[in-house]
Amino acid sequence: MxxxxxxxxxxxxxxxxxxxxxxxxxxxxxxxxxxxxxxxxxxxxxxxxxxxxxxxxxxxxxxxxxHPAVVGAIKAQADILTTVAPAHANLARGEAAKRILARAGSSFGKVFFTNGGADANENAIRMARLTTGRDKVLSMYRSYHGNTGAAIVATGDWRRVPNEFARGHAHFFGPFAYRSEFWADSPEQESERALQHLERVIQSEGQSGIAAILIETVPGTAGVLVPPPGYLRGVRRLADKYGIVLIFDEVMCGFGRTGEWFAWQAFPDDDGPVVPDLITFAKGVNSGYVPTGGVIISESIANAFETQVFPGGLTYSGHPLAMASIVAALDAMEDDxxxxxxxxxxxxxxxxxxxxxxxxxxxxxxxxxxxxxxxxxxxxxxxxxxxxxxxxxxxxxxxxxxxxxxxxxxxxxxxxxxxxxxxxxxxxxxxxxxxxxxxxxxxxx
Known part of the structure; x- marks a missing residue:
């Protein structure tokens, strides 16, 4: 100074x-x-x-x-290799993916790296559509998922309205007991009624055509809306019942923000944590020191692309400076x-x-x-x-x-x-x- x-x-x-x-x-x-x-x-x-x-x-x-460890890692990587095409293998990228998967758990097999949270959600939606053969995506009105084509239309707040150019999106109300849409008298009742509402939306929107339910595990910009007891488990059951891919957007709430590595790990019930099929992440993973994001992919969805081509990619996917910052940030978060x-x-x-x-x-x-x-x-x-x-x-x-x-x-x-x-x-x-x-x-x- x-x-x-x-x-x-x-x-x-x-x-x-x-x-x-x-x-x-x-x-x-x-x-x-x-x-x-x-x-x-x-x-x-x-x-x-x-x-x-x-x-x-x-x-x-x-x-x-x-943070000196993260700044130092970026500098060190810059001396080795500042950029590399995503088709090549790179040590920093592999180490970053390994560390992310270790925190997500055994249900997940691969990480697809992006440039930020919006394109993480874009690619998660793409994966859900390709693996289900369906088109429609359900997301909450009180939500923000990014500023690109499908991500902004999945967003529920006012920013969606002048940008509605993507197809196949519908919205529902999530739980918010303080300003309840469901006239609920308790968090438990709010959860029950919100889940009933979601199921009716699924049925009314054509259950056989819905590819994904995309929700922020804890909606952030919409108001830090902590899900009431039973809600995440109920969404997981509805997704399973109707064959829908469940995507948790953890761009804001992931990597320590809720006091856990991932927000969904903060809400276990008698059956353990509610595990999604895909997790999107971005700025929290390295504190935004270098632009990055990604999709954490379940084993079953990753396996679907062993022989099927995934029609998506980005020039800076897994950029080495970003990957080095992820490795250093996650190690420091663990060590400290x-x-x-x-x-x-x-x-x-x-x-x-x-x-x-x-x-x-x-x-x-x-x-x-x-x-x-x-x-x-x-x-x-x-x-x-x-x-x-x-x-x-x-x-x-x-x-x-x-x-x-x-x-x-x-x-x-x-x-x-x-x-x-x-x-x-x-x-x-x-x-x-x-x-x-x-x-x-x-x-x-």
Missing amino acids: NDLNPADGELAYDLDRAHVFHSWSAQGALTPFVIAGGAGSTVWDFDGTRYLDFSSQLVNTNIGHQ GIIDNARTIGTDHLAPGLAALAAKHPLIGEVRGLGVFWALDLVSDPETREPVSGVVIGQLKKELLSRGLLPFSADNRIHVVPPCIVTPEEVATALAIYDEAFTAVEATL
Whole structure:
């Protein structure tokens, strides 16, 4: 930080506004926050002001910023081989796939590497269609699966609507007890009714033509919607009943975010974890240090392509710099106990700390989450649960930034999503900042 020059911050901002086209935005209204550097759970600007990164950027810097083992592995790989065609074998790619499969378990046999989460979902959908001979894909309304052709149409939120060019998609409502579509009185009832609704959608959409059910194990951008008891098992049974491939999208919720390697491992029942047929992953696997993603493929689906050609591929599939970063990130997460830390932080610090905030501040209608994956559902009226306006969210973001915390917001929510390496002391600091920011905003309402 000693070499920071405020003029560089001004230049970065001016260049961005002059030349960079941003996603999901009206360009003229943007005032992007300029980041000069980062380390661990902290980032800073060119003035040297430090911020706790409780956004994890896009909920992906699970191992924190600039982890030396991952940065070192990228540098070392760059000295050996910076790129290689996907048709060739490469040691870094093989080692990365081996480590991913070891965490996913014995049901899975191969990994198909992609450039990110959207094309991971594209290729998982393709695999499901090819192996079932069916076409239609079911996904939730409250979901986000990426910005490419089929992935954006599988997405359930508003971003789908101006982009509906892909064929063969239908949507259903998943469980969300706080804002139930099913008039449920308990999480168990919400699960039961949501499953009944899903089965009726399967039947109504033509059960013999449905290739896949694609769900985020824990929907992230939609609100950190932790599935109620029995829901994932029920979806698995419906998929089996109707011969449908079950895809879990773990792009955001995987690799430590929920306090487990994969989110589906956080919800075992008497029969063990609910295991999908395909798992999509991306930025969490290496904290986004180099763009990467992939599909973890069950043995049965992988075997289907032993003699059948898989009609898909990407130039940068298994790019060696990305693969080296995966190997280093997963090894460091194992060696440093980062998964256990995320689980402990959630149980011992974030859960009670956020509950105490909710008890104090009427703006917080509900707290939900696990691990380092939480959302504060903000309401203007606790009785009606009317969501707060964008103006209130904007005020909160401004108050949080002014106190040294970089937030993540979506719709009427503030998501509390620090890196998996976050310390109890950093959580305590952040909770105090949230408290001050809510107090300041509530005083103006």
